[in-house]
Amino acid sequence: MTTLAIHTVNLSRRYGRMLAVDKLNLSIEGGTIFGFIGPNGAGKTTTLRMLAGLLEPTGGEIHLMGERMSSNGVQAQRLVGYMPDFFGVYDDLRVWEYLDFFARCYNLPAAQRRTTVEQLLDLVDLTPKRDAFVQSLSRGMQQRLCLAHALVHDPPILLLDEPASGLDPRARVELRELLRTLRDMGKTILLSSHILSELAEVCTAIGIMDHGHLLAAGTVDDVRRQLQGGAALQVRVLNDSERAAELLRQMEGVTAVNHSPVDSRILRVDGEINEEQQAAMLAQLLAEGVQVSSFHLEADSLETLFLRLTE
Amino acid sequence: MNTFRFLRPSVNPILVKELRSRMRGIRPYAILTIFILFMIVIGYIIYQMSLSQVRFGMTVLSPQVGQSLFNGLALCELFLVIFLAPALTSSAISAEREQLTYDLLVTTPLKPLRILWGKLIAALSYLLLVIFAAIPVFSVVLIFGGVNPRDMIKALLLLLISAIFFGAIGLFCSALCKRTAQATVLSYSIILLILGVSMLLSLTWGRFSDPPGQNVPEYILYLNPFSALSSITILTPMNFNSPFPVMFDSSMIYGGLAWQTLLATGVLIYDENGPLVLPIFRATILLYPFLTLLLCWISSHLILPRRRWWPRWSDLGFLLSLVLFGVLIFMLRSWWYVPTINRIPF
DSSP states (O other): OOOEEEEEEEEEEEETTEEEEEEEEEEEETTOEEEEEOOTTSSHHHHHHHHTTSSOOSEEEEEETTEEOOTTOHHHHHHEEEEOSSOOOOTTOBHHHHHHHHHHHTTOOHHHHHHHHHHHHHHTTOGGGTTSBGGGSOHHHHHHHHHHHHTTTOOSEEEEESTTTTOOHHHHHHHHHHHHHHHHTTOEEEEEESOHHHHHTTOSEEEEEETTEEEEEESHHHHHHHHHSSOOEEEEESSOHHHHHHHHHTSTTEEEEEEOSSOTTEEEEEEOOOHHHHHHHHHHHHHTTOOEEEEEEOTTHHHHHHHHHTO | OGGGGGGSOOOOHHHHHHHHHHTOSSHHHHHHHHHHHHHHHHHHHHHHHHHHHHHTTOOOOHHHHHHHHHHHHHHHHHHHHHHHHHHHHTTTTHHHHHTTOHHHHHTSSOOHHHHHHHHHHHHHHHHHHHHHHTHHHHTHHHHHOOOOHHHHHHHHHHHHHHHHHHHHHHHHHHHHOSSHHHHHHHHHHHHHHHHHHHHHHHHHHHHHSSSTTOOOOGGGTTTOHHHHHHHHHSOOOOOTTOSSOOOSOGGGGGTTOTTHHHHTBTTEEEETTEEEEOOHHHHHHHHHHHHHHHHHHHHHHHTOSSOTTSOOHHHHHHHHHHHHHHHHHHHTHHHHOOOOTTOOOO
């Protein structure tokens, strides 16, 4: 078994009487992009800050790259690159100086510092802005610069708190590309978000958190299965929806067939249906002469599940 | 290669960053220019005041003009430094919190002590620039003469030590407060307290003492940089019992600057042998570094994100240096301790 990049055992954090994180057991393998999803106040930021060594856990253990973190959080500085949800930039500092500053903080020797800064600027696509002042950058650029600063000491783990918040769609796409590049470089990335759609595409695994508890974790499909106990199919027919519903009800694995309240020609099929069964189902419908215009897994089910789960 | 890493001196990153960003734009040059212009104007006013005495029929010697200039310019510069130092440092840590860069900074392996030193030295290096840039203005004194170079060096030393101490006050407030505005208000309040309490006490002590007219106990003046500077710049007056004739008007011991009598109350005392200037500055230049060290120690804990008050290895160093410094102060007590007791009011 490979060592887990991030592993927590009964990690807890209490603010006065409020329990922000309650006995969190998290296991994240190396090289994954793990998305932490949860509504505001679910304990995502608290967890990330504890992992980054900024906040002391009230109880539990943190293991990063197989190393147990001591209580003073010093080891985390070396292993973790952290990007807070709200961050500022220093005024009157140029982009390259900003990165140079953090490279100095991590005690990089002068020759290495120069190449690291240039490489990072290249990685986050800010080389043309090398001599611009930090405060003059757009929000998306500042976000990328902040990401670059977290990479200065080449940490194996990246903790990104709400990296996509406040970005326009283009910047979001660019960020996604960047995260994929970083994963290909072998980094383990843990990012948090309160918006599911931001993450679904880029994450290899997600965890849903609410009120300090981890409700579900795993790959996107895993989580969907865990939460729903089966995929929902959506079938749209041109005519004779009653007969189609009747046919679908008789099929293997189907537990319920309902008409959509919006349009009676749309049928929602619930049950444990694997891909072969889906293909057989479609073939049978067509063979029976039902005109099918659309046949797909319900795409937004995760979103709705998430909403239902975190109410 | 990494084994010998500790041998390679590394410049404090905070210092590099602060120096890069602080000297950008027009502001640092504007402050410097205003500072120097202010000094020039004060110098010119003092010169004109000295000359105006001629019109009243008094003989004004060139050394007297030099003494007045030295006196006035040194006070003026001390005043500016005291009020500029906290302005430069009181945003050091709180601005990091306000600008939300604090988290980025404390996740790096940078030690809190290095952060503090970097901030303090960066602020002070600007102050040093200001102090040294004013030296040419000071050198006007040399044209007129009348000032002992030793006194000039003493005044410069006091100026530097005061700059560090008042800078450390700003830094401490900055580490303590969440907001820069709070930190600034707090540091100026502390400074006003330091200056105001000793000045008020020294002015009113004689009215409430028993018997009346006593001098203020000298330890009240130790914290006041103006008392310390006065003890350097006031000329030791001619001894009344001296076999040599008194050569100049006794009002000239203040360099002809009436307002200095206010700042120097308690520094110049009279006993049976005549007027005497207490060397208050000796205690001050020992006390300020001691307090600076203490403030830096507390600040180094305030700056930590977690487990603020847990003992650290650096505490041992601080404790050791404070104890050593305390021992040094104790051993030098015959040099700096000048009791005012037993002195009969004149």
